[in-house]
Amino acid sequence: MENRKPVVELQNVKKSFDDKTILKNINLTIYNGEFLTLLGPSGCGKTTTLRIIAGFESADSGNVIINGERVNDIPPNKRGVHTVFQSYALFPHMTVYNNVAFGLKMHKVPKNEIKSRVTEVLRIVKLENFADRKPHQLSGGQQQRVALARALVNKPLVLLLDEPLSALDASLRKGMQKELKQLQRALGITFILVTHDQEEALSMSDRVVVMNEGVIEQTGTPKNVYEEPNSVFVAGFIGDINILNGEVLGLGDGGISARVEGRLCAIKTKKSLKIGDRFKLLLRPEDMRIEKLSENPETDGLMIGNVVLKTYKGATLDTLIRLQNGTQIKASEFFDEEYEDFDYNMDEKVSIGWVSGWEVVLPDEGA
Ligand SMILES: Nc1ncnc2c1ncn2[C@@H]1O[C@H](COP(=O)(O)OP(=O)(O)O)[C@@H](O)[C@H]1O
Numbered sequence: 001m002e003n004r005k006p007v008v009e010l011q012n013v014k015k016s017f018d019d020k021t022i023l024k025n026i027n028l029t030i031y032n033g034e035f036l037t038l039l040g041p042s043g044c045g046k047t048t049t050l051r052i053i054a055g056f057e058s059a060d061s062g063n064v065i066i067n068g069e070r071v072n073d074i075p076p077n078k079r080g081v082h083t084v085f086q087s088y089a090l091f092p093h094m095t096v097y098n099n100v101a102f103g104l105k106m107h108k109v110p111k112n113e114i115k116s117r118v119t120e121v122l123r124i125v126k127l128e129n130f131a132d133r134k135p136h137q138l139s140g141g142q143q144q145r146v147a148l149a150r151a152l153v154n155k156p157l158v159l160l161l162d163e164p165l166s167a168l169d170a171s172l173r174k175g176m177q178k179e180l181k182q183l184q185r186a187l188g189i190t191f192i193l194v195t196h197d198q199e200e201a202l203s204m205s206d207r208v209v210v211m212n213e214g215v216i217e218q219t220g221t222p223k224n225v226y227e228e229p230n231s232v233f234v235a236g237f238i239g240d241i242n243i244l245n246g247e248v249l250g251l252g253d254g255g256i257s258a259r260v261e262g263r264l265c266a267i268k269t270k271k272s273l274k275i276g277d278r279f280k281l282l283l284r285p286e287d288m289r290i291e292k293l294s295e296n297p298e299t300d301g302l303m304i305g306n307v308v309l310k311t312y313k314g315a316t317l318d319t320l321i322r323l324q325n326g327t328q329i330k331a332s333e334f335f336d337e338e339y340e341d342f343d344y345n346m347d348e349k350v351s352i353g354w355v356s357g358w359e360v361v362l363p364d365e366g367a
Pocket residue numbers: 017018022040041042043044045046047048049
């Protein structure tokens with residue numbers, strides 16, 4: 001991605017509202033043709049970031065650069081970016097055709113050109129047969145497509161999408177996610193999507209920017225942020241995670257020996273640690289392995305706990321286990337031959353290990 005041309009750059013962007021700092025110091029480069037998602041909890045500053053790129057909001061300091069040009073003082077309609085809002089903001093009294101044509105008419109684009117561009121974009125969003133309908137005669141998904149068409153007809157350099165699917169029901173939403181992704185691929189336009197839905201972010205994006213309280217916590221591919229989160233926040237926001245407490249006992253080649261939740265174990269890690277360092281060990285529920293209590297539970301290195309909840313999920317069996325020290329561990333195991341011969345009971349005492357190689361070690365700050 002880095003050898004591509006930057007299309008949007010935010011340099012040291014800061015923004016406050018009423019003395020409250022909303023964006024602390026945002027630095028972000030978005031590349032041409034990329035599908036980038038801003039992901040984070042409600043109120044973390046995603047929409048504000050998008051509005052600063054669009055020009056609806058101005059940064060208190062820092063630079064906004066689009067296509068190599070500093071645009072801080074350039075109005076929204078001259079930036080080559082277009083926004084699809086959460087509320088589609090369609091004109092209710094106008095037909096689909098006129099909703100899409102409206103901006104072009106305002107810009108006095110010749111009639112013939114308007115016709116060909118609107119027809120083309122309605123074909124792209126699969127609404128060519130709905131040109132004469134009014135918004136209230138359309139489904140939510142179709143209204144969403146009109147909003148998309150209205151932005152695309154301007155041939156934007158960058159399309160900004162602020163939670164564009166959040167008004168749709170779950171199954172329609174999944175379908176539109178696929179369509180949007182395919183559309184972006186086909187058109188090659190840079191998409192910047194805002195969402196608080198981690199699954200949506202992971203499944204649609206080339207890169208995900210995880211934000212929290214006005215700060216970018218991590219930027220990376222979906223695989224990267226899921227498998228190698230660089231903070232407890234990112235790990236927890238991008239899915240379920242177990243957070244265990246550990247202490248380094250010894251250093252070895254490509255790993256450490258450690259005490260984790262009271263048990264001795266070996267952990268692979270490239271993090272530089274010293275003996276005595278405390279750390280957090282992050283483990284995804286799907287990487288946990290529950291086993292029948294062994295003959296020598298005190299020395300086999302596995303953690304010991306009691307099954308406190310079993311949830312049948314179809315493809316997986318999700319289990320909650322309480323360790324002797326009170327820590328709760330979530331395990332999510334796929335049904336396969338390996339597990340057929342062992343179905344643990346509620347309250348049963350079991351051993352818990354994990355698949356080596358997937359653990360993430362985060363040194364405790366200030367320790
Ligand atoms: N125009 C505004 N005036 C005052 N506060 C605002 C304004 N816009 C956003 N905020 C505040 O900024 C914070 C971030 O908002 P926003 O960027 O919309 O978050 P997100 O999109 O991540 O949910 C929120 O606390 C919100 O209340």
